[in-house]
Amino acid sequence: MTEAILTLANVESAYGPIKAIRGVSLVVTEGQIVTVLGSNGAGKTTILKTISGIIDPRKGSISFRGEDITAREPSEVVRLGLSHVPEGREVFPLLSVHDNLLMGAYTRKDRDGVARDMETVFGYFPILRERARIDAGLLSGGQQQMLAIARAILAGPALILLDEPSLGLSPKLTKEIFEIVVRINRERGTTILLVEQNANMALNVADHGYVLENGRIVMEDRCSVLREKDDIKEFYLGMKEAGARGERRWKKKKNWR
Numbered sequence: 001m002t003e004a005i006l007t008l009a010n011v012e013s014a015y016g017p018i019k020a021i022r023g024v025s026l027v028v029t030e031g032q033i034v035t036v037l038g039s040n041g042a043g044k045t046t047i048l049k050t051i052s053g054i055i056d057p058r059k060g061s062i063s064f065r066g067e068d069i070t071a072r073e074p075s076e077v078v079r080l081g082l083s084h085v086p087e088g089r090e091v092f093p094l095l096s097v098h099d100n101l102l103m104g105a106y107t108r109k110d111r112d113g114v115a116r117d118m119e120t121v122f123g124y125f126p127i128l129r130e131r132a133r134i135d136a137g138l139l140s141g142g143q144q145q146m147l148a149i150a151r152a153i154l155a156g157p158a159l160i161l162l163d164e165p166s167l168g169l170s171p172k173l174t175k176e177i178f179e180i181v182v183r184i185n186r187e188r189g190t191t192i193l194l195v196e197q198n199a200n201m202a203l204n205v206a207d208h209g210y211v212l213e214n215g216r217i218v219m220e221d222r223c224s225v226l227r228e229k230d231d232i233k234e235f236y237l238g239m240k241e242a243g244a245r246g247e248r249r250w251k252k253k254k255n256w257r
């Protein structure tokens with residue numbers, strides 16, 4: 001499959017005078033996991049909020065499944081088959097786990113389909129079944145992340161936007177969550193756009209990657225290629241050896257020795 005499910009063309013978004021993303025163009029191919037890597041403040045969350053209609057872009061256009069969704073209402077974007085798992089999960093703390101999941105399905109009329117998807121997410125995250133009657137606010141951070149992902153699935157989406165699922169989680173839990181993300185992609189055929197600071201995990205699970213710096217895309221390639229690039233190893237994977245090589249090359253370029 002090589003068809004684009006989501007396309008951003010020259011998208012610019014700002015908070016008052018602060019331009020957070022500056023002319024971002026990217027393509028998410030149907031059936032793939034695509035990642036956007038970037039450090040703190042690079043503009044990752046802003047990209048996702050602009051796609052799902054929480055922020056209206058100043059410039060550019062966004063199309064989803066061939067339809068122009070630029071500046072559409074978030075609820076309408078959900079109806080078209082796009083679910084957003086926000087940064088920091090944002091579950092409803094005073095509702096039970098079960099009711100949080102039902103909130104995910106509020107746009108759907110197919111009760112059988114909802115019941116089936118409920119079983120599927122309990123299969124992915126058995127702890128959510130055990131805790132179904134408990135207030136979501138009482139779950140651990142990792143369990144809340146599971147709930148946020150499960151709630152997104154309950155909307156029956158073709159594309160899930162995932163904002164830093166690893167935030168604040170132990171390496172072990174992060175690995176578990178990423179394994180489920182891959183299963184959702186492979187077993188349900190759901191396309192995933194994942195933004196992450198954890199480049200190591202993201203590059204291991206995604207097919208294609210974009211690197212975002214100061215609101216601009218500075219690099220794009222298949223993840224297998226990105227993993228081997230020295231500047232990615234140095235700045236995003238924290239590999240010292242690559243860092244030393246990169247620095248030597250850089251000094252050479254600048255005629256420092």
Ligand SMILES: Nc1ncnc2c1ncn2[C@@H]1O[C@H](COP(=O)(O)OP(=O)(O)OP(=O)(O)O)[C@@H](O)[C@H]1O
Nearest residue numbers: 015018020038039040041042043044045046047197
């Ligand atoms: N509500 C806001 N008001 C003003 N500026 C904002 C707001 N939200 C984000 N920004 C600014 O926009 C830029 C991009 O922020 P964004 O949250 O998209 O980055 P990010 O890549 O998601 O960062 P992080 O990895 O820390 O989540 C930053 O300079 C940030 O300070």
Ligand SMILES: [Mg+2]
Nearest residue numbers: 044045046087
């Ligand atoms: Mg963010």
